[in-house]
Amino acid sequence: MGLAKTDIFNDQQNEIALFSKVFGHPARVAILQHLFKIDACICGDLVNEIGLAQPTISQHLKELKLLGLIKGNIEGTSVCYCIHKENWTIMKKVMLKFLDQDISKENCC
Amino acid sequence: MGLAKTDIFNDQQNEIALFSKVFGHPARVAILQHLFKIDACICGDLVNEIGLAQPTISQHLKELKLLGLIKGNIEGTSVCYCIHKENWTIMKKVMLKFLDQDISKENCC
């Protein structure tokens, strides 16, 4: 099948899964970390920074943009990418709520 | 290819990707949320709780156990599952470091 049965889960669960899925590839993690490190729009460079071919990077950027985690502003022949800070904060809230669930101290098994 | 080139990324990036990947399916998110809600070992039940067939749930549980996020203790004919709290805390630290990167206030584009 290869197709997740999203209809039997609630919106929050599907949202967490969607965000997580995009972080589920080291190249996308590396791209985001680089954008954070620069903390500015970066034009080009990503292909040299990460060791993957240009179409591959372009595809990963597309997925990040689709989820709204990065912005891409066209500037002449190049495109400047940066973190979409508002959306990143929103995503963070969703993920933190999931990761930070209350755990009682005592172990059960 | 379908194969991520993990060798060109560092350990931290690959670790974040691995954890994220396991959260990248709503069924596994739902399983974890249920285990947190119960906050105890739960024997069986997960198949009824989540709306997927038994082999499918078993497969998802296997992946969660493989990453160390849950424990499975055999108890007679059934198996009791619960969150592996120590490992969850470790995972949380890794993910928080990634999600909580410092963002300057000013926008760049």
Place this chain on the structure above:
DNA sequence: TCTATTCATCGTAATATTGCAATGTATCAA
């Protein structure tokens, strides 16, 4: 022992993901 129950594993079909060569599109500079 026999049977029911619970869960894991195997095998398989359908679909998704990853990566890149080839190509397309848009802009700038000469």
Place this chain on the structure above:
DNA sequence: TTGATACATTGCAATATTACGATGAATAGA
């Protein structure tokens, strides 16, 4: 206009993921 540059898109091959029926292994109770 022409060529160069930067990036997106297309098409395809290799592999991964998801889901489940069928089956296997282990245990409890009759």
